[in-house]
Amino acid sequence: MSFTLLFSYIAYIIIKIMYQKLPEEIHPLRHAQDGLKLVGKLHTHNMLRLGDALHNMKGATANIDMIFDVDKENLPYLQGKFISSLTFICERCMHVMSLTITAKCLLALIQNEYEIKSLSKQYEPWLIKINEPMQLDCLVEDELILALPLVPKHNFDCLSIDAWHSLAEETEIITNFTSPFAILSALKLKN
Numbered sequence: 001m002s003f004t005l006l007f008s009y010i011a012y013i014i015i016k017i018m019y020q021k022l023p024e025e026i027h028p029l030r031h032a033q034d035g036l037k038l039v040g041k042l043h044t045h046n047m048l049r050l051g052d053a054l055h056n057m058k059g060a061t062a063n064i065d066m067i068f069d070v071d072k073e074n075l076p077y078l079q080g081k082f083i084s085s086l087t088f089i090c091e092r093c094m095h096v097m098s099l100t101i102t103a104k105c106l107l108a109l110i111q112n113e114y115e116i117k118s119l120s121k122q123y124e125p126w127l128i129k130i131n132e133p134m135q136l137d138c139l140v141e142d143e144l145i146l147a148l149p150l151v152p153k154h155n156f157d158c159l160s161i162d163a164w165h166s167l168a169e170e171t172e173i174i175t176n177f178t179s180p181f182a183i184l185s186a187l188k189l190k191n
């Protein structure tokens, strides 16, 4: 096999591993016992709760990188990283903008609430039912929602000089505006 052919073959295998077909359902406890890794791309068009916080969801995808495993104390966990480029309205200039959201999580898979108290600080609890599959997109959606900015805005001074001028004019108009209550009290004083 020539070097070029070998290189193409290795690249093909790497891409295949990186973008495996993701399952719709996951079985967290079983996956932790198996040490499963999931890497791939997920369409976000079904994530309606996430969509409520966005300008639109057109063509949005999330890159998924998940490792299910068991730690030294035999605690099953999920380490996940989800990256998605999402479209918002900037709350400062009201223009559409794109932000890359990165959500990272380290979840301890527990089956009873009393286990939460004994969890090491690095973990967030994930209460699951044994043998009950979970929807992969629900988990990814929850984690992306938790990572959304409270106030989406450009990371630079996006208001133009014109906008600042009109804002200043508006402030002036408001300052010069005499309230009807002030006129009333002036009239009262006269009487």
Ligand SMILES: [Zn+2]
Pocket (backbone or CB within 6 Å): 090, 091, 092, 093, 094, 095, 153, 154, 158, 159
């Ligand atoms: Zn802006």
